[in-house]
Amino acid sequence: MERVLDSLYPHSPLHETNCKGNTVLHIAASLGYLDVSELLITRAIDQEAEVKRLLLKAQNEEKNTALHLAVKHGHYDIVDLLIRKEPGLTSITNTAGESPLFLAVDRRFLKIALRILETPECSDGGRNNMNVLHAAVICEKINFVRDILIRFPNAILKADDFGRTPLHYAAYFASLEVVNLFLENNNISLAYKLDKQGMSALHISAKKGHYDVMSAILQKFPFTCELLDNKGRTALHHAVESGSTNAVKILLSSVAFQDLINEQENDEGNTAMHLAAIKRRYKVLILLAGDRRVAKSATNKEGKTTADIIQLDNKQPTWFEIMELWRINIKQEVERQITEEQFADQNEGHVKESQRIEAAAKVQGGTGAANNIVDLNKELKKYNFLVMTLITTVTFAAAFQVPGGYDDHGKLPH
Template identity: 25%
Template sequence: MDHRLLKAAMSGNSNEMKHLILLDANILLGTTPQGSTCLHISSILGRQEFSMTVLALNNSLLSRINSYGETPLVVATTNGHVSLASAMLKQYQQLKLSEMILKEDNNGSTVLHHAIRSGHCDLALELIAAEPKLSEGVNKHNESPMYIAVSRGFSDVSERLLKIPISSHVGTYGENALHAAVRNGNPGIAKKIVETRPQLAREENKSGNTPVLLAVLWNKLDVIRELLEHDRSLGYLIHTKDLYPLLVSAAYRGNVIVAQEILNYCPDAPYCKPDGWTILHEAVSVLNEEFVEFILNTPQLHKLINMRDKYGDTALHIAVRKCDPNIVRALLAHKAIDLTVLNNGGNTAEWPLAETTERAKTLNWNEVLMMMKKASPTALTFISSQAAKKEITAKSIEEIKSLTQTYTSNTSLIAILIATITFAAAFTLPGGYSNDLGSEGLPIMAKKIAFKVFLISDTLAMCSSLAVAFICILARWEDIEFLLYYRSFTKKLMWFAYMATTVAFAFGLYTVVAPHILWMAILICIVSVGLPFLTKLLGEWPLLKLRFRLGRDFQSDFLDMV
């Protein structure tokens, strides 16, 4: 292409272009290395006046394509120049160039694909009216114009395409326009699609998911309602690959409202896979308490409580294996629960506790154990046996050396910190030292009881923390019994140092503040002295809550042991 023509096309200088034609009548046929004519260039930049002038001089340029397989109409559309594209479309119609309107680019996309993808709905409607066959086009990504329009949520374009019997509805990944409506969460478009093309509701994508199954997985309640309102039999569809029904998918995602909606339309909707895996098994497996409660409170689903999967496990077997106390509690509270059900291994629901003794150090395991003991006291003697306790103790011993090393480093660090603080406090006494004759160098507050309490507490804190720091050296011993004793003893000694430090702090400030602001001195003492007790309460709060929840059923055998 002549560089002068290229410059004129870029700037939209029609006069310069006309002048160049006078010099060379064929100059308009020149192209860039990419195969673009001056009409392509002006279409890229939206030079409408220049483009129309060029077409008036040589309308054959409408049929020229560049190296991307794009006509000038496609170029104007993809670059967002809707007015220019609309004007060009009229030129194509006048010249009866239908084949060029239908022309696909190198990706198999037509101008309608690009118009919808770019969000030019009015132009898309013009294109459909001008050439309905555009609705049949499917690009290399297997996308039809309808699929793109539904995905973008363009209702007007989607409805117009649905009215064309020959229009394609296919989409990428084996999906169709109804899958796209579900993804977009548009119940209005979904309703139109199932009314005009009901067969799409039963088509599966490459993962085997039908539109209604996708709606269940993504919690698209309004779409589900529209689909089931049109055809209630959709609620009975089963995934052809994994063989799970809609309710199992709802349980997997924990979509209680979706499950309720399915049961409202299909009260006997399938609730289990062929291998016996029910929605209750699924809800327990994913630890969804809300869905478990929904099943237990739905009369038509009560029969699921004691149903067994291919291994013979009930939902309670799985809940105990998962060590989820809330779900176990909910199942045990139901009047229909049967604790005598045996799985294929001949074991009742409490047996998984013996198989998961590595969790015996957790509060959840112990809480489940206590609840199962209450529900079936005679069946749990094996867990209370000495053999089980020895097994748990042995596993604890295996870990104690590494845990002791971490504990030692942390404890010694804190002990040295407390010793440093209390040592410094002993030589910076509250109130300072006396300068009076006969009592030089003595503490001013020496005769006050609060000061004496401060000195005693500070001394005890420093001595106990130093003792802990030096005892940590002995923790290098390999003897297990000594390490257990060491951890227990240093824990008590550290608590004593902690309490003595807070008492020393409280009475040190009391000595100075009380003569002037008594209420503040008392408040400081209460807060400081109460801090160790508050720390103890917060540290053991989970255990205290467990004790409170279980009441008389609380047993600390295993908790004390580990």
Template identity: 30%
Template structure:
């Protein structure tokens, strides 16, 4: 394309256009002046919205209006994409009044005009209405619908109808124009089987949702997408307040939506619980009191799902509902009650919430014969703090261990004893830490400058005392880890437990020795800095070491020996002897 022609089209400079046309030796063929993407000057004008320049081009070369670029876009498409309403009207009038070319069909509905070029789709399957809606140009969309309502019947390659796009983008004026056009031929299709109602709900457009329910046929609200989800499924998934209003509107209009299961077996009520939208769940329950009895493909009810997804607030709200009282002890297909599931997924809050509820059966067994106390001990290598907390709460509330199961697992080489390899690995790591601490504590007194001057200072005496404690703990730990890591599982657990305690003590000693040593060296010349360093050192144990100590203690402590009653342990050993295990 001539650079000056391109510039004049971009700027809308009609004077420069005349100069270009006059300077040409022969009549300039505008249809041959193309950019690399095969855009004509009229395409460029359509992008920038210069109406007067476009009129001048159409006067000189009307054929430009029907010439597409490499993407299949007519100038009308680009004008709609830019939201240039005046240009759209100009192009529509020109197309409507243009006579058909030789060999071209005519549109009898439009006074014998050339076959409706404004209905042409580009390479993406978008017609001019699609392009206007995609760019959010609602006014242009309304103009196009008034000109030709049949534009709303097209579906692009992405499976989107104009009504779907308008609903998705929240263009209320465009949606109203389409559904009120008086034509029943507009498409309601969307990608993956979704409808405009799905799009409006997902986009949280309440007024459009209400309009679609009022104007469109009743079967639209029941339509499901590829995943088997209706509009209520998507409204229930969102925790926004406006989604709560949409859920209320949908379930009030059609109660049966609440009972529909998607391809995963989830009802909208279950979806709301899974998403933590307990207000929506309660709203659905207000309209459909028995919806809580439905189960998913695995036989799980609403409480199972809430525990699996760690939704504490939702649980508290649900357990207050009398409609769900009977679900507290309901088993799934594996025989697991909601308390089993809460324990399995280490849901501490959920376990405590259920334990404080009335009517919970702590002795219930699943299909493997496991009680909730058994389940709490099966995943010994994960989330030790949570496991200990849950197990302690269950035992205090009266939960029981399945004696024969524990006999097999605890005394017969089950998962609890399979953690011996992990304990040995942890003890090796502990040995490296001990050697490092021993080296530091041994060399520290000899490396401290000014010992002759510092010997009379109390801070230096404290330094020597705690450094000696650290070194002593390290030597004891070295002996323990050297000779105690080759025993049976019981002695290994005891050794690891005691070593963890000693390691914590060694850490304390090294921290206090460091603080006292620094204070002894710099307190005379920089007292405030010495105080700050001491405070920082002393804050470390309170911030982290207490938690670490608890974790190591709970990890290696032989809990079952402390918690099993002697009579029960004897009964277990007796059963082992009689069964020959």
């Protein structure tokens, strides 16, 4: 390289480009050739200032500088060299809007990112109008998110081309620590911010079934559960779609959500219970059917109830599967309430020895006499048997229906 440069002197080929707009420094930086990069920069500095500017700040057809390419390929030594020689390179973005800092975080080269953050000025821009905080959230590195937030405090409110803020991404990736960090200072405007589909962070966490994130958001801002997306769906619709019973329970237990439990979406007019049947989320369906506040006979825009949807579903579960789900659900609820009653009695000092034996047997996973102490039939009378009526009736009907069905006069066709 030295011999070639010497032989061409005083003509400098340093700023010449190939068909992709790359200078020789672009290529050396992308390949990680530190010695060659140092030589090229030294020769440029030895020449007039214009040549140095053309070399260090030169952009190829995609508007990438040598720094962009060094970052993309994770060459820390070359990144350090280029920044020392020209700190202003950290402020340049390429055609996609990506800054060197964004690329470093996006590709999880956090050592390089920290080096770039040492410069007095650097861009936080990224593709699709994202910023570096979006990328940091996706990396799920809480300490690094804090560093970025300190350097770019306004980045938390900026939305990308899809209308999503960093909080939306934190909710999507179930980054509970990040969600709590973002909501620390009662940042109400952030919690209510909707993306272009009308989805809040609560909607997104519900759709993914991230009930811990949902709980964190509702604890700070309970009335975010009243938000509807562009399709008129509540967070409950999305929680049902996820199939997460825990996500559904959180919303059902929210005082602020009580008036929206039977809310119907815009397009089909489906309630959350309709959606549970359509998506075959049978555990969620049983949970909803056992809630007195849920309108079981509600009809959608096609005039169908939940029972109609189940009966018309060719892929509906067998009667045995439905009964098994129902049995497990009720048994768990019975055991939970019995355990609560036992603890209450213990606190009052009125626990019988037989109850202590039973509790110990359950903890140890034991079976036998201890499990027979509880009269399940008696306890089951406390619960709503609408699940039985709603689901098992239609599955029984479907199971015993003769293929082909009946004609208009109630007779079997020939």
